[in-house]
Amino acid sequence: MAQILNINRTGKFIDLFSGCGGLSLGLMQAGWEGIFAIEKTEAAFSTLSSNLLSQGRYSYAWPDWLPRKNMEVGELIANHVDDLRELRGTVDLIAGGPPCQGFSTAGKRDPNDPRNKLAEQYIKVVELVRPSYLILENVRGFNLSFKKDESKGQEQNFPYSLVVKKKLEEIGYGVSFKVVKSSDWGVPQHRPRFILIAKYGVSSNDFDPFSDIDLFREKFLRAKGLRVDRPVSAGEAIQDLETFGKKLIPNEDSQRNGFYELSYQPPQHLNGFLSLVRAGLENESPNSMRLARHSDAVRSKFSDILKNCPRGVTVSKSYKAEMVIKKQAITPLCKDLPSATVTTLPDDIIHYAEPRILTVRENARLQTFPDWFEFTGAYTTGGKQRKNTCPRYTQVGNAVPPLLAEAMGLLIEVEMRRAI
Incomplete structure (x- = not known):
């Protein structure tokens, strides 16, 4: 696929809040090399490990200093600060999909849900590693304002995406985001998703990886042997x-x-x-x-x-x-x-x-x-x-649909090629 889009550079990535490995799999299918993935639940990590750590079709280049087990991102930060800093200059991308229940329109949309703060752990790892690019996937509610509830002391009436954007800009990243329909990318379900892509060392005003997304989408679907005129049913x-x-x-x-x-x-x-x-x-x-x-x-x-x-x-x-x-x-x-x-x-x-x-x-x-x-x-x-x-x-x-993750991985590779 990378060759079809005239991309010949292989980037390296870390996957945070990886779940069973949908985002990692898609990035690997796009030609990216996985370094490691962090997932807290034993069952999801077991699935990820059996598919992406067994030297099969795809496999992470797992570092010796990191145990091959399920763990929380907070545990990674607490126990491996120096190891993460030493990765600077060797990681092209940090990817992740922090748990989304606090933002989901199908749930209570509580701005005080403690799971909302997991995005801050993602940002902390970004601070330590300083990769060239970031991708953050979440539900579309991540980009919707919360309703005020004065009885609960809720004062936040703006999307959490803007909180994340500001914090990333403060550590040197240009940030762009878009809500995409998974069905536009060969996924046979509607599943609207919030996709944030960021690049280190540029201004948000000068960074828009989604500018040619319609043309890119057509190339991607044709290369995968899928129809452009209608979604997969x-x-x-x-x-x-x-x-x-x-x-x-x-x-x-x-x-x-x-x-x-x-x-x-x-x-x-x-x-x-x-x-x-x-x-x-x-x-x-x-x-x-x-x-x-x-x-x-x-x-x-x-x-x-x-x-x-x-x-x-x-x-x-x-x-x-x-x-x-x-x-x-x-x-x-x-x-x-x-x-x-x-x-x-x-x-x-x-x-x-x-x-x-x-x-x-x-x-x-x-x-x-x-x-x-x-x-x-x-x-x-x-x-x-x-x-x-x-x-x-x-x-x-x-999980992140692997086909959507593959498309976004290739979109970032196109952006990387522009920068060369």
């Missing part, structure tokens, strides 16, 4: 994983018995998207294909939604009340349109043709993870464990 991404009339076999990559999965047979003719995600696998089946065990009542409710509700649109409040559905949001997919945003909650989305939730692999397809990328750990957790664990559905929902 949910059906194009997961139609080969439909189960009606097909053989099911016992699922063997779960910690629990009694689950089944599709006996996968790849289609004879792959569309452009499937050609990307199936590349290099031939007839191999992807992992994380476990089908949910829905009760008859749940299947009946899902069937009613598929029969009576518009596809690709969140079920209305009135219909939820009528059907006694307590979920905040549930969306039946439309086969011919991109999916709703994949979240960490498995039952936020219903399959377009079958009365069931999606499998982890189907969600991973909608997030553009290739089929060779294997997820590890429990599929789901509930109750009190949910806040402290990161099962497969959560790993996928929290």
Whole structure:
């Protein structure tokens, strides 16, 4: 891909708040060399490690001074200040997606949410390492103002993106940001994302890596074998994983018995998207294909939604009340349109043709993870464990779509080429 865009320089990056590795994978696919990644949850780091630390298709050049284990970014700063300073001049890019719950429009949007402060840890590492470029990915709410709540002492009525921008400018970075639609970049879901790109040693007024983004987007999609005139649909991404009339076999990559999965047979003719995600696998089946065990009542409710509700649109409040559905949001997919945003909650989305939730692999397809990328750990957790664990559905929902990350990585490489 880099050669197609006439880029011949390989940059080196660090990934903070890496999750299971979606952002890292995309950057590596764009030709970047990963140095290391920091992720606090054991389960997500296990997935990242098994895919990107095993000397397989891609691998980090992990430094000897850093343990190969899950840790918080605060722990990295506390224990390795000198090691981080010594990286100055050797790192081209720091990438990261600080946890976004405090900014999400799907949540409470609390300006005092402690998770908002994780962006400051990102900035602290930037101060120590001083890379040439930065990329920060987050939900679109990162660029929306908070509503004042005087009863809670909330005075901030401006986007947190401006706080981050000011702090980065104070340490010498020119900053530019944009909210992009993932579906514009070959991702088969709408998923609007906030993307910040910064460059050291320039003014924000003189830095705009997004200036030619429409032309770049067309080149990127054509190079990936994807259509330019319309987005990839949910059906194009997961139609080969439909189960009606097909053989099911016992699922063997779960910690629990009694689950089944599709006996996968790849289609004879792959569309452009499937050609990307199936590349290099031939007839191999992807992992994380476990089908949910829905009760008859749940299947009946899902069937009613598929029969009576518009596809690709969140079920209305009135219909939820009528059907006694307590979920905040549930969306039946439309086969011919991109999916709703994949979240960490498995039952936020219903399959377009079958009365069931999606499998982890189907969600991973909608997030553009290739089929060779294997997820590890429990599929789901509930109750009190949910806040402290990161099962497969959560790993996928929290990830940066690798295809979008690849595009942004190439966009930065184009900017680097201009500077040479």
